[in-house]
Amino acid sequence: MxxxxxxxxxxxxxxxxxxxxxxxxxxxxxxxxxxxxxxxxFKGTLWDKPDPYHYKWFERPQELMGARAGAQQTRNIAEKIEETGADMVIFWGSQSGTAERMSNRLAKECQQRFGLKVLSVDASDYESSTIAQIPRTKLAIFCASTFGEGDPPDSYQDLYSWLQSTSDRSLAELRYMAFGLGNSNYKHYNEVIKIVVNRLDALGAEPLLATGMADDAQGETEEHYLEWKEQVFGVFRTQLGYTERDPIYEPSLKVFEDESLEPIDLNHGVPADKTSDRKTNTSMSAVYSLPVKGARELFQVSEHRNCIHMKVDFSEHPELKYKTGDHLGVWPINPDAEVSRLLRVLGLISRRQIPITILSLEEDVKVKVPTPTTLDALLSHYLETCAPVSRETIASLVQFAPTSTAKDLLTRLSGKEAYADFLRSNYINLGRLLERAAGDEGAWKDVPLSFIVEILPVMQPRYYSISSSSVVQPRSAALTAVVSDTVFPGTNERIPGLSTNYMLALKESLEDKGKPHPHGLTYPLEGPQESLSGGRLHAHVRKSTFKLPALASHPIIMIAAGTGIAPFRAFLQERARMQSIGREVGPTILLFGCRNENQDYLYREELAELKAQFGDLLTLVTAFSRPDSGEKTYVQHRVVEHADEVCRLLTDGNANFYICGSASMARDVSNELGRELCQRQGWSDEQLKEFADKQKRFKRWQQDVWG
Known part of the structure; x- marks a missing residue:
């Protein structure tokens, strides 16, 4: 110019x-x-100006179907409350989706019972500091889960950090209630909500109710939530003066058939790829259809129990990578029988392939499943049709009961004692419950489809520690999974694990074409539009911090029970490869527990070969809880027996310490090891805590555990 x-x-x-x-x-x-x-x-200034809305031509219309508005939302929660005229906001933080579902349910019921306008929001959608601007005339509820070593869920990270770091912001105008989801088998039970509440109080916020805490150790999360919810409603009635009314179902979604849609327009069941979300989770890969290149049974005696070793091939996708210690997320499929059962009682068997569209009727409610789709894809792939039914859901079904008998049964089962007694000998999901109450085909035809979509959880992947080394097998990943199959005592009723039974059916089909599932379960193994034909599954990689030390010469101690052996098989494979190319390998200890040496000693031959290769560098110790003879032994007992070497490596050798298995096992191991360290080092409880915290801070003490 x-x-x-x-x-x-x-x-x-x-x-x-x-x-x-x-x-x-x-x-x-x-x-x-x-x-x-x-x-x-003067091109582009006085003439031929670029169209500021040109990008709209390239937007995907389906992205606008999850919510009504496509406008940019404010990051200030106080402004959002004023814009929407809301009376209350629920900040949820959810890792697996439970806290989110509970928050959404609570928001809806507050509206139905008390006429309140409630925002149920992902805490990370708003600037944490703006909670200080929420006026005293409004209410806030904080609902968050705790996972891992007392860690907050991803969506609570910002709020959690802000509350812990801020000291100059007054929250004196904030009135709140709080609910946490945790598991007392974990050492840091409900740690996140405890810290959130402590910081809220320290900054001057006013609690209206004692903090509720759900404990999933005995599967009582739902009951604890319902008890706390009744206390919340009590506050509304007594302290705040709201008038309660009988709840009437008000849909937040519109579900309708649209036969003008062509198959190419539909989502047929392929898992939704969430990598395009604004808040991309960088720890997740995209979801792929991956070939299964081998699957075998690991239990020596598998008449009543099964354990699957499955090898998944990455070769078709050069961009898909994993590191030793990462997880594989497997997307399950609902069994054919349960999908058909629900469709039959709803009178929709003949409509299962008709295109349907799902739209949000409320600005702040997003459609959580891909749309448009079909009922078959929705109930087979996108929703957890086999999910247990809560008392709250049973109570909400009463209004749709087609007969007085069905109404009486549902009313009775919505009571706490009757519900608990029923579950002691019955497996119920939504289809089974409706069938039990009124089993004729089409008996529940008046239940709105929107209700079904709202109450069933969205399908979630199940995560498995990868049991192979990325150094040894960079283009394939192995997983190890015990097939979950709970049988009620004295009955033929069983609760089949969703993902593991699907993988068992896939394994059986690969081993022997036409070989049936041991319990007669069938699945659409070809997948949506044959995307899984030839023996495939939908899966993705999730990064983990459960890693080997950078130097192979660094000592490591591994404690495992059952399928907790999975990542340690990968660790040993990697160290064996390092040794084979001349690298120095440090002392390695593996303490492994299972039921019986002759039944479920996983990878027994492989471990024997590795022991022969490593020699004295590998200490392999087993514990059998149901031996053919002798006393039962658990891994924590072996920790005590080998405490001299374990404690020496931890304190003098700075060894990396790993636990993988159930949370209760990890707790028992940690307690026993703590006592042994205090005894040998002369430490107090506070000094032990300082040592453990330091080890964890430097990633030398890691756990990969589950409830």
Missing amino acids: TTAFASTPVLNNVFTHLSKNAGFEDIAAMALVGAASAAYM
């Missing part, structure tokens, strides 16, 4: 000279050149 404007006087002189000495044609030609030059210089 500088050059163009600098030459303007020169052009003026030229035009002046031409006007005196040139003919009309020359002047006209130069005028055209000048006009063209000016047009070029």
Whole structure:
């Protein structure tokens, strides 16, 4: 531009000279050149401006179907409350989806019972500091789960950090209640909500109710939530003066058939790829259809119990990678029988392939499943059709009961004692419950489809520690999974684990074409639109911090029970490879517990071969809780027996310490090891805590455990 404007006087002189000495044609030609030059210089400013909405041509219309508005939302929660006229906001933090579902349910019931406008929000959607601007006339509820070593869920990270770091912000105007989800088998039971509440109080916020805490150690999360919810409603009635009314179902979604849609328009069941979300979780890969290149039974005696070793091939996707210690997320499929059972009682068997569209009726309610789709895809792949039914859901079904008998049964089962007694000998999901209450085909045809979509949880992946080393097998990953199959005492009723029974059916189909599942379960193994044909499953990789030390010469101690052996098989494979190429390998201890040496000693032959290769560098110790002879022994007992070496490596050798298995096992091991360390080092409980905290801070004490 500088050059163009600098030459303007020169052009003026030229035009002046031409006007005196040139003919009309020359002047006209130069005028055209000048006009063209000016047009070029002012392109994009005076003319041909870029359309600011041009990008709209490239937006995917299905992204707008999850919520009504596509407008940019404010990050200030106080502004959002004012914009929407809300009376209350629920900040949820959820790792597996339970806290989110409970928060959404609570928001809806507060509206139905008390006429309150409630926002149920992902805490990370708003600037944490703006909670200080919430006026005293409004209410806040904080609902968060605790996982791992007392860690907050991803969506609570910002709020959690802000509350712990801020000291100059008053929350004196904030009135709140809080509910935490945890498991007392874990050492840091409900740690997140405890810290959140302590910091809220320290900053001047006013609690209206004692903090509720759910304990899933005995599977009582739902009951603890319901008890706390009744206390919340009591506060509404007595302290706040709200009038309660009988709840009537008000849909937040619209579900309708649209036969004008073509198959190409539909989502047929392939898991939704969430990597395009605004808040991309960088620890997750995309979801892929991956070939299963081998599957075998690991239990020596598998008449009543099964354990699967499955090898999944990454070769088709060069961008898909994992590191030793990562997890594989497997997307399960609901069994055919349970999908058909629910469709039958709803009177929708003949409509299962008809296209349906799901739209949100409320600005702040998002559609959690891909749409448009079909009922078959929805109930087979996108919703957990086999999920247990809560008392709250049973109570909400009473209004749709087709007969007085069905109404009486549902009313009775919505009571706490009757519900608990029923579950002691019965497995119920939604289809089974409806069938039990009124089993004729189409008996429940008046239940709105929106109700079904709202109450069934969205399908979630199940995570398994990868039991292979990325150094040894970079283009394939192995997983190890015990098939979950709980049988009620004295009955033929069983609760089949959703993901593991699906994988068992897949394994059986690969081993022997047409071989049935041991319990008669069938699945659409070909997948949506045959995306899984030839023996595949949908899966993705999740990064983990459960890692080997950088140097193979660093000592490690591994404690495992059952399928907790999975990541340690990968660790040993990697160290064996390091040793085979001449790297120095440090002392390695594996303490492994299972039921019986001759039945479920996983990878027994492999471990024997590794022991032979490593020699004295590998200490392999087993514990059998149901031996053929002798006393039962658990891994924590072996920790005590080998405490001299374990404690020496931890304190003098800075060894990395790992536990993988059930949370209760990890707690018992940690307690026994703590006592042994205190005894040998002369430590107090506070000094032990300082040591453990330091080890964890430097990633030398890690756990990969489950409830």
